[in-house]
Amino acid sequence: MTTSLPKKLIIATRESRLAMWQAQHVQARLQSLYPDCVIELLGMTTRGDQILDRTLSKVGGKGLFVKELETAMLDGRADMAVHSLKDMPMDVPEGLQLTAVLEREDPRDAFVSNDFAALNQLPAGAVVGTSSLRRQAALMAQFPHLNIKPLRGNLDTRLRKLDQGEYAAIILAAAGLKRLGLPQRIRSYIEPEESLPSAGQGAMAIEIADNNPELAAWLAPLNDLTTAQAVHAERAVSKAFGGSCQIPLAAHAVIDGAQMRLRAFIALPDGTKIVRAEASGPSSQGAELSAQVVKQLQQQDAAAILAQCLAETAQA
Numbered sequence: 001m002t003t004s005l006p007k008k009l010i011i012a013t014r015e016s017r018l019a020m021w022q023a024q025h026v027q028a029r030l031q032s033l034y035p036d037c038v039i040e041l042l043g044m045t046t047r048g049d050q051i052l053d054r055t056l057s058k059v060g061g062k063g064l065f066v067k068e069l070e071t072a073m074l075d076g077r078a079d080m081a082v083h084s085l086k087d088m089p090m091d092v093p094e095g096l097q098l099t100a101v102l103e104r105e106d107p108r109d110a111f112v113s114n115d116f117a118a119l120n121q122l123p124a125g126a127v128v129g130t131s132s133l134r135r136q137a138a139l140m141a142q143f144p145h146l147n148i149k150p151l152r153g154n155l156d157t158r159l160r161k162l163d164q165g166e167y168a169a170i171i172l173a174a175a176g177l178k179r180l181g182l183p184q185r186i187r188s189y190i191e192p193e194e195s196l197p198s199a200g201q202g203a204m205a206i207e208i209a210d211n212n213p214e215l216a217a218w219l220a221p222l223n224d225l226t227t228a229q230a231v232h233a234e235r236a237v238s239k240a241f242g243g244s245c246q247i248p249l250a251a252h253a254v255i256d257g258a259q260m261r262l263r264a265f266i267a268l269p270d271g272t273k274i275v276r277a278e279a280s281g282p283s284s285q286g287a288e289l290s291a292q293v294v295k296q297l298q299q300q301d302a303a304a305i306l307a308q309c310l311a312e313t314a315q316a
Ligand SMILES: NCc1[nH]cc(CCC(=O)O)c1CC(=O)O
Pocket: 084, 085, 086, 087, 171, 172, 173, 175, 176, 200, 201, 202, 203, 204
């Protein structure tokens, strides 16, 4: 390394408690690696945080949570942004790159309720909150008697809506609850067999300008190779189908030793059709495994499901 680290680094972040926790985590990790550098947070409100009355799939999806942060980097107001990888569009805009992917937290979905212990305890007609089409499809396929209702807002808002009695239960990512020190809100974990996680769930990524290889090298120690391999394979599957949250799509890789097992599904939002695919092999061959999974999904007419999903969102 020939260049020295800048004296100051600014991390752009959303201002939700989870986003702040994640940015502070990166700040602390960098501070201990580089004690002489001043590392500051730049909190920002994104369109995704402002629009709370419509489901994400209807207002434009993932990009809503990241655009303001990306503009800050392109304008030179921030050096990097910390994101939940799950919220990152599959195509990173021109001029930017995802650099480090941090070690993954629990990738599972969590069942959260004040009155019930698990999904299979819910009575017919019970109102379950989630705005994720993926969670909705997985739930409706197994528990068609449940009444799935939209649930938006940051984690605290969603928990408050549960506590106010609007829902019998809600489904959240376990990772967010654990990071915020709320693991006691998790009544049970929903295993991948029941609700396969979405690409990148539980992982955080750092985004920087793509003309800054020095900064990328300084951030490289934060990259967790196993997580990076898993999430790259997952995101490749998602990307092959447009990578939006307007379709119920799951892609989840588990790495054990040097072996990766990659699973995915694509579904109709009401869960009446779910096609699944799976591939296993060396974890260094993630691109090949995701190509196999994509091919298996295509052979089961994923294109027709995709077309039907997009037609439904266009109508809604
Ligand atoms: N879509 C919002 C979002 N983005 C990241 C997380 C949780 C943390 C993670 O998956 O890394 C959540 C909340 C949720 O899905 O319950």
